[in-house]
Amino acid sequence: MSVSERESLTGTLIFELGSDESSCVEPPASDVPEVSLDAALGGRVRKKRAALPHVTEVDLARHYERLASANFGVDSGFYPLGSCTMKYNPRVDEWACHLPGFSGTHPYQPEATVQGALELMWGLQELLAEIAGLPAVTLQPAAGAHGELTGLLTIRAYHTANGDARKRVLVPDSAHGTNPATVAMCGYEAVQVPSDERGGVDLGALRSLLGSDVAAVMLTNPNTLGLFDENILEITAAVHEAGALAYCDGANLNAILGKTRPGDMGFDALHINLHKTFATPHGGGGPGAGPVAVTDALAPFLPGPIVGCSADGAFTFKMPEHSIGRVRSFAGNFGVLVRAYTYIRALGASGVPEVAEQAVLSANYLKELLRDAWILPYDRICKHEFVLSGGRMRKEHGVRTLDVAKRLLDYGIHPPTIYFPMIVDEAIMIEPTETESKATLDRFAEVMLRIAQEAAEQPDLLHEAPHSTPVRRLDEAAAVKSPDLAWRPQEGAGALER
Numbered sequence: 303m304s305v306s307e308r309e310s311l312t313g314t315l316i317f318e319l320g321s322d323e324s325s326c327v328e329p330p331a332s333d334v335p336e337v338s339l340d341a342a343l344g345g346r347v348r349k350k351r352a353a354l355p356h357v358t359e360v361d362l363a364r365h366y367e368r369l370a371s372a373n374f375g376v377d378s379g380f381y382p383l384g385s386c387t388m389k390y391n392p393r394v395d396e397w398a399c400h401l402p403g404f405s406g407t408h409p410y411q412p413e414a415t416v417q418g419a420l421e422l423m424w425g426l427q428e429l430l431a432e433i434a435g436l437p438a439v440t441l442q443p444a445a446g447a448h449g450e451l452t453g454l455l456t457i458r459a460y461h462t463a464n465g466d467a468r469k470r471v472l473v474p475d476s477a478h479g480t481n482p483a484t485v486a487m488c489g490y491e492a493v494q495v496p497s498d499e500r501g502g503v504d505l506g507a508l509r510s511l512l513g514s515d516v517a518a519v520m521l522t523n524p525n526t527l528g529l530f531d532e533n534i535l536e537i538t539a540a541v542h543e544a545g546a547l548a549y550c551d552g553a554n555l556n557a558i559l560g561k562t563r564p565g566d567m568g569f570d571a572l573h574i575n576l577h578k579t580f581a582t583p584h585g586g587g588g589p590g591a592g593p594v595a596v597t598d599a600l601a602p603f604l605p606g607p608i609v610g611c612s613a614d615g616a617f618t619f620k621m622p623e624h625s626i627g628r629v630r631s632f633a634g635n636f637g638v639l640v641r642a643y644t645y646i647r648a649l650g651a652s653g654v655p656e657v658a659e660q661a662v663l664s665a666n667y668l669k670e671l672l673r674d675a676w677i678l679p680y681d682r683i684c685k686h687e688f689v690l691s692g693g694r695m696r697k698e699h700g701v702r703t704l705d706v707a708k709r710l711l712d713y714g715i716h717p718p719t720i721y722f723p724m725i726v727d728e729a730i731m732i733e734p735t736e737t738e739s740k741a742t743l744d745r746f747a748e749v750m751l752r753i754a755q756e757a758a759e760q761p762d763l764l765h766e767a768p769h770s771t772p773v774r775r776l777d778e779a780a781a782v783k784s785p786d787l788a789w790r791p792q793e794g795a796g797a798l799e800r
């Protein structure tokens with residue numbers, strides 16, 4: 303490989319780097335008797351050496367650094383991905399979860415040797431219970447959707463214990479796709495509740511759907527339009543009157559943190575996305591944590607183990623009396639729990655509500671700057687996010703929300719969530735979060751308005767965007783449905799004779 307080739311390696315695979323002579327591992331000399339693996343495995347060891355890359359440590363470091371810089375993350379630039387809460391992850395959280403006392407523990411260690419880790423989990427349970435306004439918490443679930451599943455299974459166990467077989471779960475039409483999916487996973491039938499003209503639950507429609515076969519209502523408040531449901535107390539009262547329970551999708555907790563509590567709104571169960579609200583790097587599939595908080599009535603059914611604190615101050619794992627069992631191995635995604643605990647303790651009781659204040663202020667500020675260039679379908683004060691419609695831009699200039707999203711990449715901005723929620727035509731859902739400066743918000747608004755102007759003046763510029771990224775427009779359906787991520791050695795190449 304020539305020097306110039308080596309210097310423009312964006313598309314180079316690790317397998318194409320290095321040579322047979324290079325290596326970055328030097329195993330220590332063996333101090334045990336040698337055995338023949340081939341003999342031990344009955345002659346089944348491969349006859350050719352595996353075609354593994356041979357690179358030096360520095361080439362390895364540069365290769366992954368190059369790949370990382372082709373990606374976009376919260377540390378690269380503004381990332382206003384609505385509903386997903388992509389906010390800055392304070393470095394102190396990383397420091398804490400890498401402390402050897404936390405990162406070096408083994409899940410099979412005796413409890414007496416991990417009292418600090420258990421105390422942290424217990425403390426987090428207590429903090430989340432206070433934030434949720436619900437007394438009992440399990441830290442087991444590994445994601446938001448997993449929390450939904452856990453919460454609904456807990457509700458089902460409660461109804462079953464009461465001899466009350468119920469079949470349906472009501473879900474608004476603005477809900478995150480995981481909500482109806484969770485309902486189906488739990489063996490319930492999902493029934494859609496329409497939204498009213500203010501973007502909240504249509505109370506009349508909800509009342510007409512409630513009945514003795516409804517197990518629960520799953521709500522997101524504030525919902526995925528970024529709107530707080532003004533009728534929430536009436537809604538939860540109606541749900542309880544019908545003998546059903548109220549489940550809150552707490553993925554949007556960022557908006558109300560320390561301001562109001564789902565428990566006070568009448569919810570019986572709530573999952574919290576620690577990776578969104580309490581700052582763990584997420585995206586691309588994890589890691590996450592989706593603790594579930596419930597009322598006293600549901601507490602005996604929660605999955606365990608839950609950390610308890612005995613009178614003498616010892617921390618210990620325990621299983622709730624009628625537990626639905628484990629939903630995850632060991633103690634959950636412990637590293638994410640350490641980050642969340644650190645995040646909350648670093649902000650303190652006065653800092654936590656400021657998260658909500660800043661997030662809501664930022665969203666309303668951007669909403670006002672952008673509302674005239676798009677359509678604002680629900681003209682209300684929003685919470686942490688707001689949804690615009692690109693319907694007019696499509697009709698007048700043939701430019702779709704997808705084109706706008708792709709064009710944002712050329713300006714170094716990650717696109718907002720698009721085409722969700724589905725009740726808004728050409729939806730664009732913007733969540734700035736509390737961690738962005740006014741200067742960043744102003745630049746984003748300026749770029750969005752410039753793109754609106756481009757849409758009117760040179761629509762093809764948008765149709766063909768992005769122009770500056772390592773890859774242009776992908777066939778997204780094919781990329782999802784038939785990804786080909788495997789490297790295959792060319793016949794004869796790489797695979798050396800032993």
Ligand SMILES: *Cc1c(COP(=O)(O)O)cnc(C)c1O
Pocket residue numbers: 385386445446447448478480522526551553554575590592
């Ligand atoms: C992100 C999100 C979920 C799912 O959470 P995961 O951790 O991605 O499984 C559920 N509901 C809403 C509203 C969300 O934004």
